[in-house]
Amino acid sequence: MNKPLLFNLEDHFKAPLAALDDVEMGALFQRTFPDGESYVRLDTNVAGRDVFFIGSLNQPNAKTLPLLFAAQAARAQRARSVQLVAPYLAYLRQDEAFQSGEAVTAHSFASLLSGFFDHLITLDPHLHRIGALERVYQIPTTTLHAAHPIAEWIKGNVENPLLIGPDAESEQWVRDVARRLACPFVICRKTRSGDRQVKIDLPPLPENAGLTPVLLDDIVSTGQTMIQTLKLVTQHTQTPPVCIAIHAVFSDESLLKQLGHARLLTCNTIAHHTNLIDVSSLIVTAIKSASSRWNS
Known part of the structure; x- marks a missing residue:
């Protein structure tokens, strides 16, 4: 054979x-x-x-x-x-x-x-x-x-994670990873008015100063969903957030300049310098x- x-x-x-x-x-x-x-x-x-x-x-x-x-x-x-x-x-x-x-x-x-x-x-x-x-x-x-390798990376690199999904579509990934880590999670609500125009509504976050926000989505393309979510999250925490995307599409690389102190990483489904999850x-x-x- x-x-x-x-x-x-x-x-x-x-x-x-x-x-x-x-x-x-x-x-x-x-x-x-x-x-x-x-x-x-x-x-x-x-x-x-x-x-x-x-x-x-x-x-x-x-x-x-x-x-x-x-x-x-x-x-x-x-x-x-x-x-x-x-x-x-x-x-x-x-x-x-x-x-x-x-x-x-x-x-x-x-x-x-x-x-x-x-x-x-x-x-x-x-x-x-x-x-x-x-x-x-x-x-x-x-x-x-990718839930298992994502959860393993978070387990080894993030203390007290709070998973945050930027929209309803992300819940399937966020819920799975949160279950594996036995950690809390919240899901935001997104309203899209154009390819680059989104409005994010952030739900109340758990009152725990020791939590590290971990934004998780399947795709980062223009990055507007992640950036708008990040802006809201940083108003409620002093801990630098971690942003994770499964697919590094990156139609606009300028996203990387808007992250501030947040860390961005991706899975290696698409080759990109942010690939940290194999x-x-x-x-x-x-x-x-x-x-x-x-x-x-």
Whole structure:
């Protein structure tokens, strides 16, 4: 039985993936023509193999087409299965039409990927009204969760944490991590009036001067949600807050200049200098599990 074949598109996952002794790393070449078109070539024979493409889908408009070309090339070369490992999965924001004529891109993107891959592995997708990936993807999906490594980092680095979720969507992550730490948590209320305009209402905080505020959200993009929450929290505590995001999208790096004395860190689903929480072991385990299922 041939080993599963991994095509890694993320430099920061090279080391943990290289440690896998029951898979083979494939070689992929890609470049961009002067007119902007993509050239993709698989330099490893994939015939009869279970193929995994590993790449986060931040900057999805630039990354998706080359990825689909690679998947189609694997199909054309008769790969047994073609699977996608996307630690960060894009296009989950627009999950319904709020105005007449809007494209429901969560469904459109899911249909697109479902047509090229047999299985999707991702980590903490930005689910809100959808509820579960299976409701929009037409292929089997595996959802991983960063709650354990986040809780372990907090346990080793923060005294008396008070977890704070900036909005209702964050409660699923905040509640899980708080349960693991047996610590208090509160959830704010957010009103959004534009891509960069948000209003945060902070609930009453526990009256304990020894608590360290830990803001937790799944995505930091423009950063306005986190910054507005941080401004309110710092009015009620002298302890410098800690800000944690799972996915370091960072569409606006100027956020980092507005943190004051707060500390910001992220998981390494997307490479960024704030990556302090390693989730690569979750991804490696999921690949091993998927390989076993396809080979059983």
